[in-house]
Amino acid sequence: MKTYNYSDLSKTDIQKLVQRNVDPADEIRAVVEDVIRNVRSNGDEALLEYAARFDKVVLKSLFIEKDEMVQLASTITAEQKQALQTAYDNIYKFHQSQLKTEDKVETMPGVTCWREVRAIEKVGLYIPGGTAVLPSTFLMLGIPARIAGCREIVVCSPPQKDGKVNGYLAYVAQLLGIERIYLTGGAQAIAAMAYGTESIPKVDKIFGPGNQYVTKAKTVIQSTTNTAIDMPAGPSEVLVLADESAVPAYVAADLLAQAEHGVDSQSVLITTSKDIAEKTMIELQKQIRELPRQAIAQKAIDNSYIVLVNDLNEAMDFSNQYAPEHLILATASWQQLTAGIINAGSVFLGNLTPESAGDYASGTNHTLPTSGYARAYSGVSVDSFVKKITFQHITPEGIRNIGPAVETLAELEGLRAHRNAVTVRMSEL
Numbered sequence: 001m002k003t004y005n006y007s008d009l010s011k012t013d014i015q016k017l018v019q020r021n022v023d024p025a026d027e028i029r030a031v032v033e034d035v036i037r038n039v040r041s042n043g044d045e046a047l048l049e050y051a052a053r054f055d056k057v058v059l060k061s062l063f064i065e066k067d068e069m070v071q072l073a074s075t076i077t078a079e080q081k082q083a084l085q086t087a088y089d090n091i092y093k094f095h096q097s098q099l100k101t102e103d104k105v106e107t108m109p110g111v112t113c114w115r116e117v118r119a120i121e122k123v124g125l126y127i128p129g130g131t132a133v134l135p136s137t138f139l140m141l142g143i144p145a146r147i148a149g150c151r152e153i154v155v156c157s158p159p160q161k162d163g164k165v166n167g168y169l170a171y172v173a174q175l176l177g178i179e180r181i182y183l184t185g186g187a188q189a190i191a192a193m194a195y196g197t198e199s200i201p202k203v204d205k206i207f208g209p210g211n212q213y214v215t216k217a218k219t220v221i222q223s224t225t226n227t228a229i230d231m232p233a234g235p236s237e238v239l240v241l242a243d244e245s246a247v248p249a250y251v252a253a254d255l256l257a258q259a260e261h262g263v264d265s266q267s268v269l270i271t272t273s274k275d276i277a278e279k280t281m282i283e284l285q286k287q288i289r290e291l292p293r294q295a296i297a298q299k300a301i302d303n304s305y306i307v308l309v310n311d312l313n314e315a316m317d318f319s320n321q322y323a324p325e326h327l328i329l330a331t332a333s334w335q336q337l338t339a340g341i342i343n344a345g346s347v348f349l350g351n352l353t354p355e356s357a358g359d360y361a362s363g364t365n366h367t368l369p370t371s372g373y374a375r376a377y378s379g380v381s382v383d384s385f386v387k388k389i390t391f392q393h394i395t396p397e398g399i400r401n402i403g404p405a406v407e408t409l410a411e412l413e414g415l416r417a418h419r420n421a422v423t424v425r426m427s428e429l
Contacts, residue, residue, distance in 0.1 A: 110398025158185025
C-alpha cells in the first residue's frame, strides 16, 4: 500500500485518489452492450451460451425449483443453518421497522394530502457468484422485498460447476419462500431481468451488487429501458479512519476483509498516526498469509493506499470526498465525528464494530453504493422496494380556500384550461 501525506496533496491529486472503477475507454461498456443486445435478441439461447463460456457448465435447464432446493439445503450443517437463521432474524427485525404509515396532513381547511405505500410488483434480485457465492446478499435483498410485499421476486445467480446453486442459497430460498432460482450471472442476468426471456420474467426494478460488468449493465439498462435499478453497486470498498487509539490488528483485519472480495476491491486507511500505519502494515502482512484467498486480497491491497493526516478533521474531509461504501471509525473518539459524516454508505463505530458484522448479521443492509455514489445514493432498504403514492382530497370548503390561488397561478403561466378546471367547480358552489 502506497502512503501519501494529506498536506502534500493538491485538489487534483485527491480527485485522482478518490476515483475508482472507471472505464475511460468504454471498454467494459462495449462488452456489456454486446451482451445486452444478444440476450435481448436470443433470450434463453444466449444465456445458455454464456453459461458454457463464462461459467464452464452446460445447463439442461436455466432454473432449479423447490424440490431440488430442499435437497440442496439438506446438505448444510445445523450450525450453518442456525447462523443463517440468526442473520435472517436480525435483518428482518431492522428492516421491519422501516415500513410505516404516514399521517394525513390538512394543508389548509378542507384540503387534505397524504402518501400511501405500494410495493413494486416485480423485482429482480441478482446474487453474485464468481469467486464467492453470497447467501448473505440473498438475505439482504430478499427480506426487504418480502416485507415490502412485492408480488413477484425473480432471483438470478450464476450456476456452479454442477449446474446448480450451493446449499446455502437453497436454504435462504427456503427461509424467504422463494421457489425458483434462475441459473445465470453477470451482465447477461441483468439483461434477462430487464427484457425477459422465454424462461425469465421481465421485472420492474433490479437489485444487487456485482463486478464492474454487472454494475455497468445496470447503469446501461436504467438509461435505455423502463426497468429501474437500486443503485450502482460495484466492487466492494472500505475506508478505515484511525487515530492513535486504534488497534492495528483490528484495522488490518478490516482492510483485508474488503480486499478478499475481489481484485478490484479497495481498502483505504486514513490515519493521524504514522505509528498506527506502520504497525497496521506489519499486521496486514502477517494476517494475509493465513487467508485462503491470499492472492485475491494481495492484488486488492496493491491497489489500495494509506493517507497520513494531521488531525481527525482532515481525515473526515478526505473521507467525505472519497464517499466510501463502508466507513469504519477506528477511534475511541467516534462520537465526536459522526455529525461530520456527509457521504458514506454504512458506518461502523469504534474499535469493536467490524464491517463484517454489517455484512452478515447485525441487521443493516450490506447492498450499498460504491465508487463514490454514496454522495447521492442510500443503501438498500424496504423503501427501495416500494413506491409512495400521493393522494389529495378537497371538500367544498377546501375548493373555496385553495381555488383563487390555483386560478391565479394557472393564469400567470398561461394555462387557461388549468384555471378553468377550478373555475367550473367554484361556479357550481
